[in-house]
Amino acid sequence: MHIPDGFIPLGQAAVYSAVALLFAARSFKWVREEFGEAPLLATLAAGIFAIQALNVPIPWGTSGHMTGGVLAAILLGSPWAGVFILSIVLLVQALFFADGGITVLGANILNIGVISSFAGYYTYLALKRRVGIAGASFAGAWFGLVAAALATAVELAIAGTFPLREGLLFMGMYHAVIGLVAEGTLTALVVTTVLKVSPEILPARAREVV
Amino acid sequence: MRRGHAVALGMVFILAALAPILASSNPDGLEKTAEKFESAQGREVELLSSPFPDYTVYGIEGTASEVVAMLIGTALVFAVSLGIAKAVARAR
Numbered sequence A: 001m002h003i004p005d006g007f008i009p010l011g012q013a014a015v016y017s018a019v020a021l022l023f024a025a026r027s028f029k030w031v032r033e034e035f036g037e038a039p040l041l042a043t044l045a046a047g048i049f050a051i052q053a054l055n056v057p058i059p060w061g062t063s064g065h066m067t068g069g070v071l072a073a074i075l076l077g078s079p080w081a082g083v084f085i086l087s088i089v090l091l092v093q094a095l096f097f098a099d100g101g102i103t104v105l106g107a108n109i110l111n112i113g114v115i116s117s118f119a120g121y122y123t124y125l126a127l128k129r130r131v132g133i134a135g136a137s138f139a140g141a142w143f144g145l146v147a148a149a150l151a152t153a154v155e156l157a158i159a160g161t162f163p164l165r166e167g168l169l170f171m172g173m174y175h176a177v178i179g180l181v182a183e184g185t186l187t188a189l190v191v192t193t194v195l196k197v198s199p200e201i202l203p204a205r206a207r208e209v210v
Numbered sequence B: 001m002r003r004g005h006a007v008a009l010g011m012v013f014i015l016a017a018l019a020p021i022l023a024s025s026n027p028d029g030l031e032k033t034a035e036k037f038e039s040a041q042g043r044e045v046e047l048l049s050s051p052f053p054d055y056t057v058y059g060i061e062g063t064a065s066e067v068v069a070m071l072i073g074t075a076l077v078f079a080v081s082l083g084i085a086k087a088v089a090r091a092r
Helices: A012-034 A038-052 A069-076 A079-097 A105-158 A165-197 A206-210 B005-024 B030-034 B062-090
Strands: A054-058 A061-066
Touching: A012 A079, A012 A105, A012 B005, A012 B062, A038 A054, A038 B005, A038 B062, A054 A165, A061 A165, A061 B030, A069 A079, A069 A105, A069 A165, A079 A105, A079 A165, A079 B062, A105 B030, A165 B030, B005 B062
Parallel strands: none
Antiparallel strands: A054 A061
């Protein structure tokens, strides 16, 4: 489940949509000027859509799924890859599957596409030399997911839907565990597998950065 | 499309078909958090009538419905992404 319609008042949702639109537009510029490999982007987008349906159980009768922005950023060597792909995935989910609201699409793109991809990718870059690709992928993906969850809690607190402290506590707690068992583990697994099995499907620039 | 892409795409569709069968049906982190707060109750509204609500296809029962919805969704995401990325890249 992403943020549904009704959880954020229209005025606030419009602000998030405007910010998300700026980032989405900039990610289009990245595709146009730096990354033209449409089939690879589309395959990764389809894979992220599919893996988002794989909810993994965690304690407290809860579950969670991978979101994928950090994976896209690491594989393609830019956080803009995460922004571009998640913008499209979230748009399709909102329009066709009632997963995430249409008025709050911007908020969902901002959290899961922008904040997660940037926070996670730069964590990955900072750690890569010290702990290696697998460890840095795990840590980056974990941090990206938790950052997105905390941003969501803050937005829902501003909206009056969640109380701030408890919202941060529960969103942080659940997603810290989801980050371990789903986002971190699967991101590290996919990144190391792609590098080992077929690094040639990645563009040259991404291979250097990875 | 290179061979690596084709193999990867095949694996993506297998994952899409398996996901509804393997997935936990427990509420997710956001849903579970929302359940805890009185202030979140009754807020959710449905503005769009989506063709595949909750990842199901009308007229098909049970898990099969979710599998078909996931396969349609995965193809849709692939097609939309490919179309947008090609159009954007061509605009160079």
